Every structure is written in C-alpha cells, then in structure tokens.
Amino acid sequence: xxxxxxxxxxxxxxxxxxxxxxxxxxxxxxxxxxxxxxxxxxxxxxxxxxxxxxxxxxxxxxxxxxxxxxxxxxxxxxxxxxxxxxxxxxxxxxxxxxxxxxxxxxxxxxxxxxxxxxxxxxxxxxxxxxxxxxxxxxxxxxxxxxxxxxxxxxxxxxxxxxxxxxxxxxxxxxxxxxxxxxxxxxxxxxxxxxxxxxxxxxxxxxxxxxxxxxxxxxxxxxxxxxxxxxxxxxxxxxxxxxxxxxxxxxxxxxxxxxxxxxxxxxxxxxxxxxxxxxxxxxx
Amino acid sequence: xxxxxxxxxxxxxxxxxxxxxxxxxxxxxxxxxxxxxxxxxxxxxxxxxxxxxxxxxxxxxxxxxxxxxxxxxxxxxxxxxxxxxxxxxxxxxxxxxxxxxxxxxxxxxxxxxxxxxxxxxxxxxxxxxxxxxxxxxxxxxxxxxxxxxxxxxxxxxxxxxxxxxxxxxxxxxxxxxxxxxxxxxxxxxxxxxxxxxxxxxxxxxxxxxxxxxxxxxxxxxxxxxxxxxxxxxxxxxxxxxxxxxxxxxxxxxxxxxx
Numbered sequence: 001x002x003x004x005x006x007x008x009x010x011x012x013x014x015x016x017x018x019x020x021x022x023x024x025x026x027x028x029x030x031x032x033x034x035x036x037x038x039x040x041x042x043x044x045x046x047x048x049x050x051x052x053x054x055x056x057x058x059x060x061x062x063x064x065x066x067x068x069x070x071x072x073x074x075x076x077x078x079x080x081x082x083x084x085x086x087x088x089x090x091x092x093x094x095x096x097x098x099x100x101x102x103x104x105x106x107x108x109x110x111x112x113x114x115x116x117x118x119x120x121x122x123x124x125x126x127x128x129x130x131x132x133x134x135x136x137x138x139x140x141x142x143x144x145x146x147x148x149x150x151x152x153x154x155x156x157x158x159x160x161x162x163x164x165x166x167x168x169x170x171x172x173x174x175x176x177x178x179x180x181x182x183x184x185x186x187x188x189x190x191x192x193x194x195x196x197x198x199x200x201x202x203x204x205x206x207x208x209x210x211x212x213x214x215x216x217x218x219x220x221x222x223x224x225x226x227x228x229x230x231x232x233x234x235x236x237x238x239x240x241x242x243x244x245x246x247x248x249x250x251x252x253x254x255x256x257x258x259x260x261x262x263x264x265x266x267x268x269x270x271x272x273x274x275x276x277x278x279x280x281x282x283x
Numbered sequence: 284x285x286x287x288x289x290x291x292x293x294x295x296x297x298x299x300x301x302x303x304x305x306x307x308x309x310x311x312x313x314x315x316x317x318x319x320x321x322x323x324x325x326x327x328x329x330x331x332x333x334x335x336x337x338x339x340x341x342x343x344x345x346x347x348x349x350x351x352x353x354x355x356x357x358x359x360x361x362x363x364x365x366x367x368x369x370x371x372x373x374x375x376x377x378x379x380x381x382x383x384x385x386x387x388x389x390x391x392x393x394x395x396x397x398x399x400x401x402x403x404x405x406x407x408x409x410x411x412x413x414x415x416x417x418x419x420x421x422x423x424x425x426x427x428x429x430x431x432x433x434x435x436x437x438x439x440x441x442x443x444x445x446x447x448x449x450x451x452x453x454x455x456x457x458x459x460x461x462x463x464x465x466x467x468x469x470x471x472x473x474x475x476x477x478x479x480x481x482x483x484x485x486x487x488x489x490x491x492x493x494x495x496x497x498x499x500x501x502x503x504x505x506x507x508x509x510x511x512x513x514x515x516x517x518x519x520x521x522x523x524x525x526x527x528x529x530x531x532x533x534x535x536x537x538x539x540x541x
Contacts, residue, residue, distance in 0.1 A: 134386075143363070147363060147364045147367060149367060149401070150401075151371075151397055151398070151400045151401025151402075152386075152397065152400075152401075154400040154405070155386070155389055155393050155396065155397050155400060158392070158393050158396055158400065158407065158410065159389060159390060159393050161407055162390055162392055162393065162411075162428075162429050163390075163429065227405055227406060227407040227410075228405050228406045228407075229406055229407050229408050230407050
C-alpha cells in the first residue's frame with residue numbers, strides 16, 4: 001500500500017474544498033436556496049452520493065467522527081463504501097452509533113435518535129429541484145423561486161388527492177424552509193419531515209450531478225406543504241419491529257422466504273441494535 | 284362605468300432589428316369592450332398582442348393599465364412580481380395552441396385550480412368546487428374533471444383553457460386565434476361561450492384573428508393591421524360594411540360567401 005500515491009486529506013484538493021465551503025456558507029445564509037457549485041468528478045458513479053461525499057469532504061476535520069447510512073442502514077454497499085472511502089483518504093474515525101458521530105452522511109433517512117447541536121447531517125440528493133417535474137425549464141424554475149411563484153407545487157398535491165383521495169406523496173415530500181423557499185428534502189420518507197423542523201443539527205444537502213448545495217441551519221422552521229382540509233400526515237407501517245419491538249419508528253418490509261413470508265424491522269439499524277442491547281431483546 | 288380606458292397604448296412600436304414588428308400603435312380599450320385585431324399573416328397582429336399582454340418588450344412607446352383598485356400603472360415599469368400577479372389575477376391569455384396554455388399532464392380540475400392555488404387558496408374542497416363550477420360553465424362534464432387534457436378534443440381543450448383563465452375573474456383576456464384549427468360547429472359553440480361570458484361578467488377582450496366572421500360575431504370594434512400599422516379602426520359593423528381603407532376593402536371582399 002505504501003507505494004500508492006497519497007491522497008490529499010479527504011480526497012479533494014484544498015482549492016476545491018474552499019470552493020465547496022463557500023457554496024455551503026451561502027446555502028446556510030439563504031436557507032432552502034439551491035446554491036450552484038462546481039461539482040467535481042468523484043471516484044464513484046453519479047447517483048451513488050457524489051454530492052453528499054463532496055459536502056462531507058469539504059467539512060470533514062481530523063477530529064470528526066463519521067457515520068454513513070443508506071436507507072437508515074449502516075451496512076449496505078453504499079454506506080460501507082463511502083465510510084471506507086473516508087477512513088482511507090482522511091484517516092478519520094468512523095462509527096455506526098448515531099450519538100457518537102459528528103458528521104452523518106445519509107441517503108434517504110434521518111436517524112431515529114434525536115440529533116444534537118454538535119452534529120451535521122449531510123444528505124445525498126438526486127434531484128434538488130422540487131418544481132422539476134412540474135416545470136422542465138431551469139430558467140423558469142429559478143425565476144419561480146425568486147418570485148415565490150409556488151402555485152404549481154400545490155397542483156401536485158391537488159392531483160394526488162384527486163387521484164387517490166389523500167396526499168399519496170410518500171417521499172420527497174415538499175417543504176417550505178424558513179417561510180421562504182420551497183425545498184425538496186431529498187427522497188426521505190415523509191415520516192422524517194417533522195424531524196427537519198427546528199432541528200438542533202445543521203442539515204446540508206449535496207446534489208453532485210445537478211451541481212447544487214442547499215442547507216437548513218439549526219433551529220429553522222420547516223413546514224410540509226398541505227391543504228387545510230387535507231393536512232400533512234406522518235405515515236408509517238402500523239406494526240412493530242420484529243427484532244426490537246419498537247412501535248414508533250420507521251419500518252422496512254423484508255421478504256423472508258418465497259412463500260409470501262415477510263417481516264418488518266427498523267430501517268435505522270443502529271437504533272434497532274441500541275434498543276435491543278438496552279432491553280435485552282433477542283438479536 | 285369608468286371612462287378612463289382600461290388599457291391604453293401610445294406610440295407603441297416593436298422592431299426586430301431593422302424589421303418592423305409593429306409601429307406607432309395608438310389604442311384605447313375600455314371596460315367591457317371586445318376589440319378584434321384583424322389582418323393577414325405577418326401583419327403584426329400577434330406582435331401587438333404580445334406587447335399589450337407584456338409578453339414582449341416594446342422598443343418605444345408606452346402602455347398603461349387601470350387596475351381593479353383604480354390605480355393606473357405603467358406596464359413598462361412593473362416589476363416582474365407585480366406583472367405575474369397581474370397576469371394571474373386580473374388578466375387571462377388564451378393561446379391558439381391549447382398545449383401552450385394548459386398543463387397537459389395535469390387533470391382538468393388541477394388546470395383550473397392552479398390559479399386559485401397561486402393566489403393563496405389552500406382548501407382542497409373549495410378549490411375543487413370552484414373548479415367544478417367553472418368546468419360546468421364551459422360545458423365540460425364533472426366526470427371528465429380528473430382526466431388530463433391530452434384525452435380532450437380540440438374544442439374541449441379551448442373551453443378548458445377559458446375555464447382555467449376565468450376562474451380568478453379576470454377583467455381583461457387576450458386571445459390569440461382561439462378558434463384556429465377548430466371545425467365550424469365547434470367554433471360556433473366556443474364563440475357563443477365567449478359572448479356569454481362577456482355579457483355576464485363585463486369582461487374586456489383583445490382578440491387576434493384572421494377570420495372576419497369571428498371578428499364580426501364577437502367584437503365591438505375592429506382594428507385592421509397591415510405591415511405593422513393599424514390602417515383602419517372603428518366599430519365592427521362600420522369597418523366591415525363600409526371599409527374606408529383600400530386594404531380593408533380588399534380584405535372584406537376576399538371573404539368567401541357561402
């Protein structure tokens with residue numbers, strides 16, 4: 001290994017990190033605003049978290065402890081490879097325990113354990129523009145954001161109710177940040193939306209392919225869009241985790257055999273382990 | 284009724300480089316009035332409509348509009364946000380090609396409701412009732428409310444466009460060849476509908492058409508355009524029965540008699 005070239009700390013060169021930090025600062029200053037940045041090619045394909053990885057690389061320090069989750073899980077391919085990537089290129093400590101981490105990079109979940117002021121949550125974002133499927137022109141969506149011309153956003157929710165009788169959007173549920181910008185919270189389940197509101201941790205969103213960074217500063221108002229007679233509802237499978245018996249967390253459905261058998265278990269693997277070790281439930 | 288014109292153009296010109304789009308247009312539109320702009324293709328009708336509806340920027344000249352609150356505003360100096368608010372509250376625009384004026388992948392109800400949601404309506408039931416009301420008024424049955432306009436005929440699409448625009452009770456609607464490409468019986472129903480709305484709501488309309496029959500049926504006044512200028516303007520009957528300008532005479536005499 002020693003004859004391999006050495007990477008700069010956290011892979012990216014210092015000038016690139018400077019550029020990304022500037023974008024992050026701007027994003028924090030304007031909550032919910034999509035700040036353009038010069039996204040770099042990363043040694044992984046687009047869609048694997050290149051935006052989140054660049055944000056993490058830019059904010060990572062030698063003392064940080066990194067946790068990476070993919071759909072709540074610490075041990076799926078995406079989470080493992082990104083964690084190894086930073087362990088190797090930055091030599092930082094990594095963890096699977098939510099309270100021990102200072103930076104948590106996530107793909108599509110917010111941990112069940114409450115986050116604190118010392119933590120930063122970095123989201124991997126595929127499509128940052130909430131208006132994208134309603135208005136294909138980027139020039140027009142930018143203008144709509146600038147003028148708060150958000151009528152079409154409710155058209156999407158209207159269509160949902162007209163078709164399904166209720167707001168059927170279950171993930172990437174649009175929110176309004178700090179009473180100003182409508183934002184796509186990345187494809188997190190809408191179960192997680194309330195956790196974004198007044199969150200003590202800084203939340204950063206990186207979209208590598210789309211070259212956008214946006215942010216929710218700590219303790220910022222985040223409101224899920226809805227109608228007066230169809231208010232926002234937090235949905236979850238009405239079951240308990242088959243491993244730790246938790247009844248309040250977001251569950252994954254796991255197919256257990258080819259006879260139609262299935263089990264529900266915590267999407268957040270760390271939360272499930274902690275609950276089991278503290279209650280002594282079966283593992 | 285207020286005697287200050289609703290929309291007033293003075294010396295309005297649009298040049299595309301050395302070419303003239305339209306030149307030195309002086310025009311007043313009063314409340315409740317239907318003005319038809321006729322002329323052959325390339326005469327500057329659509330350019331003029333674009334200028335009056337602030338979709339195009341004029342090269343020279345001024346354009347003033349008297350708002351619902353009675354304040355007369357200079358449309359050149361309106362901020363983009365004020366302009367958009369005007370466009371979705373006090374104005375409407377009916378496109379010749381309904382695909383430009385509608386969201387084709389959104390249901391009919393959603394299309395009509397969009398303006399309401401844009402002006403702050405947040406009660407689904409009320410939005411839906413209002414949309415249903417307007418769909419009924421343009422003769423689109425309730426069971427088509429949740430269908431996308433892609434499944435609608437040309438005439439239905441135009442009627443849906445009208446409902447979508449009328450739902451916020453605009454005072455002024457611009458129409459660009461609204462009956463273009465429709466067969467005559469569908470055309471007749473659409474014209475009936477528009478006449479009904481004018482009579483009922485006191486709406487003002489600026490309609491661009493090359494079809495003199497449409498102009499005769501709908502409009503109170505007709506402006507004839509040629510090579511970017513208005514060559515004749517007057518009461519509809521007067522212009523059609525006793526045209527003064529040689530070009531208008533030619534235009535009127537070119538109409539095929541059935």
